Amino acid sequence: MKKLILLLFPLLLSAQTHRFIYQFQYKSDSLATEFGKDNMILDINPDDVKFYPYSYAETDSLNIIRGQRRSRWDDHLPALIRKKNSFENTSLILLKDFFSLKSTDKMNWKLFNDTKVEGQYTLQKATTTFGGRNWIAWFSKDVNLSEGPYKFRGLPGLIFEIEDDKKNFIFKLSKSMKFPKTYEAQFLNSFMGRKPIPVTEKIIVKKQLELYDNPLQDIAESFKSNTNPENTFYVMGVQIKSLEQIKGMSDERRKTMLRENNPIEIDKAVHYPIQ
Structure with a gap:
């Protein structure tokens, strides 16, 4: 020390x-x-x-x-x-x-x-x-x-x-x-103006599984609904040019979540389904 x-x-x-x-x-x-x-x-x-x-x-x-x-x-x-x-x-x-x-x-x-x-x-x-x-x-x-x-x-x-x-x-x-x-x-007390929502452990697990199932949902929805060709979308510094690219990045994100599933309270680790 x-x-x-x-x-x-x-x-x-x-x-x-x-x-x-x-x-x-x-x-x-x-x-x-x-x-x-x-x-x-x-x-x-x-x-x-x-x-x-x-x-x-x-x-x-x-x-x-x-x-x-x-x-x-x-x-x-x-x-x-x-x-x-x-x-x-x-x-x-x-x-x-x-x-x-x-x-x-x-x-x-x-x-x-x-x-x-x-x-x-x-x-x-x-x-x-x-x-x-x-x-x-x-x-x-x-x-x-x-x-x-x-x-x-x-x-x-x-x-x-x-x-x-x-x-x-x-x-x-x-x-x-x-x-x-x-x-x-x-x-x-807040994040980006949002106060924390009180939840149970069961809801936290549900939200983690939802994130695993579709880790780039927000960016995918924004990309699909965009009608302005001047708008650009990035994930971790990489420009998004197609929905297929988002799918590939989502697959990689899920692999990372599986690999890095080592929380300090290991008895609360989420059991992600392997896709």
């Missing part, structure tokens, strides 16, 4: 955010030899906890500076909001529409006597089974916060590191900072 930059000062003052940044490595394809990489933010506020990609905060800062209203959304992990000291999570998911999904994610931890030192912090080992995977965590009682990245929480101290036993998903704490006022992360 790189040298940690953590600020350990009282956390009980009102209207403030204690931010922890985690380096996140993941395999969308479990058979891949290389990791995708991202930085994730864990904001611990007086009343709630929020977890989301660092790039969202970057975009928010640029919007403020430039007077813009750009939106950004990634799908490697859902953004999360939960009430502080609670296992009740709200996941924010973008699947053509913007959805919110509530879940209760209680974890049973087993603590070990194994310890290691990172900088000035003593880390203790703990394990749990969650989302169909076995997880190994290292937490520190030196930071009196029972929180961690994603849905992981409930230990007697902040989680510094956590990974599954197959090393498909790895989180490592890299930095900490404190804001004198609560960082509201308003960009989690």
